[in-house]
Amino acid sequence: MNAEIIAVGSELLLGQIVNTNARFLSKQLADLGVNVFYHTVVGDNSDRLKSAIAIAQQRAELIIFTGGLGPTKDDLTKDTIAGQLGKKLVLDEEAMRSIEWYYEKTNRVMTENNRRQALVIEGSLILKNENGMAPGMFLTTADHKYMLLPGPPSEMEPMFLKYGQAAIAGVNGNQSRIESRVLRFFGIGEAALEAKIEDLIDQQSNPTIAPLAGDGEVTLRLTARSDANSNAEAMIDKMEAEIIARVGEFFYGYNETSLILELSKLLKSRDMTISAAESLTGGMFQQELTSVSGASNLFQAGIVCYSNEAKIELVNVRPEIIEKHGAVSKECAEELAVNISSIAKSDIGISFTGVAGPDSLEGHQAGTVFIGVHIKGQPVHVEHLRMSGSRTAIRSRSVKYGCQLIINRLTETRK
Amino acid sequence: MNAEIIAVGSELLLGQIVNTNARFLSKQLADLGVNVFYHTVVGDNSDRLKSAIAIAQQRAELIIFTGGLGPTKDDLTKDTIAGQLGKKLVLDEEAMRSIEWYYEKTNRVMTENNRRQALVIEGSLILKNENGMAPGMFLTTADHKYMLLPGPPSEMEPMFLKYGQAAIAGVNGNQSRIESRVLRFFGIGEAALEAKIEDLIDQQSNPTIAPLAGDGEVTLRLTARSDANSNAEAMIDKMEAEIIARVGEFFYGYNETSLILELSKLLKSRDMTISAAESLTGGMFQQELTSVSGASNLFQAGIVCYSNEAKIELVNVRPEIIEKHGAVSKECAEELAVNISSIAKSDIGISFTGVAGPDSLEGHQAGTVFIGVHIKGQPVHVEHLRMSGSRTAIRSRSVKYGCQLIINRLTETRK
Incomplete structure (x- = not known):
């Protein structure tokens, strides 16, 4: 399965915020064995969103949207997708109760436009929002899967981890699987590190080795694809051992550590x-x-x-x-x-x-x-x-x- | 003029890094009066990059690329664009000298593949890289402007500020101009702030008011478009005064402050x-x-x-x-x-x-x-x-x- 991530929000196009959601989802999808081929950012504009959806439908099976699920007039992701797919918006009772409960818990007064957030695209699986009000959605059509997630990372990330991931894994079956591991180095430059493992990089195929420099650190992402006859983890272990033998003195940890x-x-x-x-x-x-x-x-x-x-x-x-x-x-x-x-x-x-x-x-x-x-x-x-x-x-x-x-x-x- | 920003790099699609370049450029372009309608991220894959370029040519006049100008085999932005436009790559002597000088300065040994970085698309204006090796490029065709910038923010940002900005301003002329000002608030929630200025938001047209919450702060971006008969700054001043009269106690500063x-x-x-x-x-x-x-x-x-x-x-x-x-x-x-x-x-x-x-x-x-x-x-x-x-x-x-x-x-x- 291959995917495209579409972030909706003019604040992204104005440079007010950075699209950290695309990064988070890309990493999660890689772990699920889903290839992400494109990220798109589009503003709060119905026509341009429609056009972005049409392009994504040509090139991706799974289309994940972030943002535009809020209560204000700017928030048009749901309406636009429903319109494109010829589906109706219906009130989700559980989402409505959860919104009411959220207002009680935070001791705030609910405004009328917040009810809009309980409207969902008919036929979709609802992804519960435990950190905010707008529910997420997962919708399957003949050719595509669509996932709608809220924009704020504090809502989107836990929702995806708890509900979104499982929904995608459920439809993605269990064919070939991608495993990936990041090795972190400090105290050596990217070029110097690459020079020491140049032959390994040149021969790479499975696992692949992707170097990346940032914040004074260098990381190597080892990615292996396994099927019924091979074990991705063992392939990564072997490559890691070769790398550590050469530049182990600068290695300090795996994956998301510091x-x-x-x-x-x-x-x-x-x-x-x-x-x-x-x-x-x-x-x-x-x-x-x-x-x-x-x-x-x-x-x-x-x-x-x-x-x-x-x-x-x-x-x-x-x-x-x-x-x-x-x-x-x-x-x-x-x-x-x-x-x-x-x-x-x-x-x-x-x-x-x-x-x-x-x-x-x-x-x-x-x-x-x-x-x-x-x-x-x-x-x-x-x-x-x-x-x-x-x-x-x-x-x-x-x-x-x-x-x-x-x-x-x-x-x-x-x- | 409207623009699209295309970031090239598989590390973005794998979620290893976040696309801060798109944010930086979007903000700069807004200040130049250029509308950014789309961001695209595409991997280090020649066919998919070609397809992204073709789509951008349909919907943007200015296409800015970041990334893929480095020395390795992954770096294919230049080659792909040159191929699409039927242009050749030629060696830029000044870029070559600058690369040699960079190696001398940092006391490192230059490898053969670094010469590739001095190749530029024929006919382009060279944007000097004072913080790295790969030069940037600005290319004008009958229908489009193309700008190629390096991926690392530490190289891209100073290059754009010193050379890229001027190149775009030069071709953008001086028609209608967008001015924008961000007002920053702390100690009041987004909903509460919006409630106090709801009527202003409902009536907005020029200037527009875009609220955004993040990190415990709320910002309002006021954006006005002026022509020969109107003054964007004065329009923003007037709107700001109305807002400050209502929620001034939470206001603390303008634009990029903290x-x-x-x-x-x-x-x-x-x-x-x-x-x-x-x-x-x-x-x-x-x-x-x-x-x-x-x-x-x-x-x-x-x-x-x-x-x-x-x-x-x-x-x-x-x-x-x-x-x-x-x-x-x-x-x-x-x-x-x-x-x-x-x-x-x-x-x-x-x-x-x-x-x-x-x-x-x-x-x-x-x-x-x-x-x-x-x-x-x-x-x-x-x-x-x-x-x-x-x-x-x-x-x-x-x-x-x-x-x-x-x-x-x-x-x-x-x-």
Whole structure:
């Protein structure tokens, strides 16, 4: 089965929001073994939507719509599709009750136009909206399957995972199946990584290897297609082993993970605590660490010491260190890492000091970064990095380097 | 002139990345007075790309491509378009020199396939790539304009701003012009805001009013079309005044701004400094504040006091406050805000304590948040909020509420 995803909404064409729904659904459909050949975005305009539907009918079996199911006059997805297919809109009692219940729960007053949201295309399977009001729909005709999903990701994603996925799997049968696995690397550029596995990429057929760079990381997506006689997972395992043998030192995790998540898991498994003294990163490391639920088991406190005075007064860096070496120095990073672990009584202390830019500081170019790591019972270690890129990129990559540094030092025997 | 944006890349159809390029270009084109009617995403497949080009030629005058200009075998945008238009690819000497220079600058070894990137479609205007290797192109035929841009946003965005924009403006002439302005609101829901301006929305024609909700904020995009006899800006001014008269208390800024940016500007203009003691937000407030270049003028230090012990030992909250009222309390927020401003010697101290969830804490539900604001010379103020949503949403909205709280208290006489 092949699919097209049509997002409906003028806000997308005006550049007010980005089409994250297409990304989410594409990934889900790949996991279901459905090939997505096109994404289309069209505005809240009935004629142009009709034309987009007609084109999609020529080139896709499954057409998934997101957006345009809301209560306002702009929201015309349902009406337009029903019109194209010669179907009527009918009131769905359960959706109506759910809308009423939603208003009660959130203590708001229901307006008349919200009733429109309970209208569904006749003959469709209703996909319940547990995070909003507009129900989704799944409709099968002789040649096509149509799925209508709400626009807000907070409604669309849980609806698809709970109801949409099963509806598609049900009609897609169980022929050939696609398995895919993403390997994540940090600390190596895309070109350098590709050069090391060039022969594997050149020979690729099944599994395929798709490299992608972004946010200072490189990922390789391995995708295998299996049938009754082959096992996609085993094929991916074999390819992964070949890749890891060559660039394993930069590998840090699978699929939808992140360095901060891998660090959190590792610290939890070792029952270790961590604290941070952050200058150029301004709290980014701690913010990311505490974005993971359950962070209180491994993190108690940290200090954002943006000014030199703060480094001296709050993190007890000796003034002569800053006078002699500057705040952007190995020595300052050392003292920050050691002192913060003692102030916060943690097993690990990490420090970030450097120049986020755009201006230089203390004669150092933007991108000069010192990361200190102090692990209880080990000598303090400082990494001196020279990065390029925007202020945001330098800060964010510093945090990633910090995570990788700790992971590597805690698991050194592994490598 | 109307446009279609075609993104080329299988990684988009596999859901590995999100199409932020379409968003960026759409916004830029709106500002140039170009209507974008469709976005299309197509994979690295020559036949499907050909078909997408043929469809776009039917419905758009300007067709902008992103992606597929790189050095690898996957990158087939140039070849396919040249083939469709019956044009040849020729080596661009300047692009070749720039690619060689890029390799020298980054100290890397140039591989043979990188030469492919210097091939351009004959007769096109070359758009210089100052952040990567693949040059962009702008090509005019009898019926259409084609622009080819690289896929990585870090290359595409500066290229478009410096060279692409001017190329389009040059051919677009100066007929009717679209002006658009986004008004940003925080602290009011989309439905409530719409209810207050329902009559304006119902009567809208020129300017149009497009509401959009996201990240706890609501925006209204006012778009006016002017010709020789009318002034779009004046039309928007008039509509804005009507809207502000009704919901001005929730308004905080125009277009691409944010609450943290507005707060930073306000503090700079008042020459005031700020510090923060963050519990549930884990450093997010400080991280956002320091993401703005020049933050060192208004921010020196802050503490992430995630545990009760940290609140007591690092921010000097009296233990009896936490024993009696808990850490999630008005009293704790008060002490945190007052103490952090004295510890960091800042004019303003802000504190965040509460329950980010998903679990409840001290008998308080997730979403219970206390924000303390202490402005020098004023009594400390605490806001008690009850929010719903994910852990991320609660943390991020807490930071926004905090910014709005300070802005409102500093500008109270204005409202």
